[in-house]
Amino acid sequence: MDTNEGTDRRRLVVVRGADRVDAVPALLAELDRALAGRSAVLPLPSGPAPEVTRLAAALLPAEPVEDDTALVVPTSGSTGLPKGVRLTASALRSSAEATHARLGGGGTWLLALPATHIAGVQVLVRSLLASAEPVVMAGRGGFRPVEFAEAAGRALAREGRHYTALVPTQLSRVLSEGGDAVRALARFDAVLLGGAACPPALLARARAAGVPVVTTYGMSETAGGCVYDGRPLPGVRFRLADDPRTSPADLVTGDGVGVVELAGPVLAAGYRLDPDATSAAFRDGWFRTGDLGRHDGEGTLEIIGRHDDLINSGGLKIAPVLVERALTAVESVREACVVGLPDAEWGQAVVAVVVGEPTAAPPDPAELRAAVRDQLGAAATPKVVRVVAELPSRGPGKVDRAAVVALFGGR
The missing domain is CATH 3.30.300.30 (ANL, C-terminal domain)
Structure with missing residues (x-):
């Protein structure tokens, strides 16, 4: 871990290899300090080395951090140089507290996602706010249902409520494995599912197996999932905006489609050291996602994919x-x-x-x-x-x- 501390506490604390199990305690400690306003954290993955170097070069951890920043989450950089999403302690807290309010209170969280991505980080933030040490899945080169079942057993042995967060690929593997992994998953009070669109057939299989899946929609710019089962979390709002690049008549998607924009206390403060990208995406308290969506007239949002796709x-x-x-x-x-x-x-x-x-x-x-x-x-x-x-x-x-x-x- 590179603390970059001493004379200037407003420099980023870099936690390298934050996607490894052995780095979670250090990241958890820095997140605790960040939530208290005493740190600003940048979690970086363990490799490959050129990719980590590219992320560090793009996010300039040695440069002073912008005001109010508690966490910088690197984007994937799939369309060019990666950006660093700047999240405040207030946004992180708002997201975690709204999640617990929706799910029925705090509890023990099982971390089965890399803590270099916002979904994994938020598992740790929710654990801190619930004063419950997270259970960390011991991954050895990828997600394995048998290892998930072992970690789930440790989490479920604790008193109180139990939660985890998965992506559809992980859920699919657990369901295909069957046995102890599915039985353990079905015992959680809620399984947040996000990161990618979940096929309805997979969702139906999970619920038929008794898995309490809650679909989530969000991104690093919204401190993680902020729309659960199509309904915004407390304080979150969405609207559908027109896109001049697309005529509704040309879309093979049905009527009422627009670009999803989000607002609320979970929004990021912008992108690290990139005022142009910040002003383009964040306007008048709204974040323009680039995703297409539609709603049923009763406040339920359906995502139908990115406009660029x-x-x-x-x-x-x-x-x-x-x-x-x-x-x-x-x-x-x-x-x-x-x-x-x-x-x-x-x-x-x-x-x-x-x-x-x-x-x-x-x-x-x-x-x-x-x-x-x-x-x-x-x-x-x-x-x-x-x-x-x-x-x-x-x-x-x-x-x-x-x-x-x-x-x-x-x-």
Whole structure:
């Protein structure tokens, strides 16, 4: 750990390797100090070394930290240089307190996510505010249901309420494993599920197994999930804004779609040392997400994917998440990713990669294409469907869409 302390306490405390189990105590201690206004923390991953160096160079930990900053969360940097999201102690507290208010009070949290990402950090913040030491899953190179079951057993042995947070990929693996892992997961009072869109079929499987899943939507800029099961947490508001780049008539997504904007006490203070990016994303107390959503008129928000991920095929814009939902509704499919490839005739062609469900027959590409056509029409039907062993990822639960595009090469 690099404390950068001494003469200037307003420099970032860098906790390196914060995604490792042995670094959690140091990060927990610094977060405790940050919540009290005595520290500003930057958690960095353990490797690979060039990526860690790139993050540190972009976020300049040796430079004085901006006022009121308690935590700087690095973004993935998938579209260029990474940014550092600046969160205040007030935003972190507001998020954790609103979560406990929604779930029924504080309790023991099981950390099964990297503490270099906001979802993992918030497990630690909630534990601090609940005065309950978190249980940390002993990961050895990836998420394994058997290790989750062991850690869950330690958490569930404590008195009071019990919580954990997972991404859909982890939930899918636990359900596929079955046995002790599923039985343990079903004993939690709530299982927060976020980081990526959850296929409805996976959600239905989890709830049928008795798992108390609470879907979450949020990001580092909102101190983590701030919309639970489509409903904003206390103090959080959302609205749908027009986007001049897209005409609603061109969207294969239904009516009432807009760009999601969020407001409330959970919002970040901006991006570290980047006033231009801050002013572009944060305006008049609202954060513009870049995600497309719609609501049912009764205050429930449905996310249908990022605007930048829309596939423009034959003049129609297709939301990949809707195609992915149709694919994962087929029994033989566990996971799916849909992307657009350059196409001389259509502008972009819809293509898909899927991961088969181990307990079912291998996916049949023709059957999958027919399932999408029946549900969404010809325009959204993938021209090509490929079966892979695993989807490439770039963070907890986030599929690396650029790597999926590269899988097709010359198709």
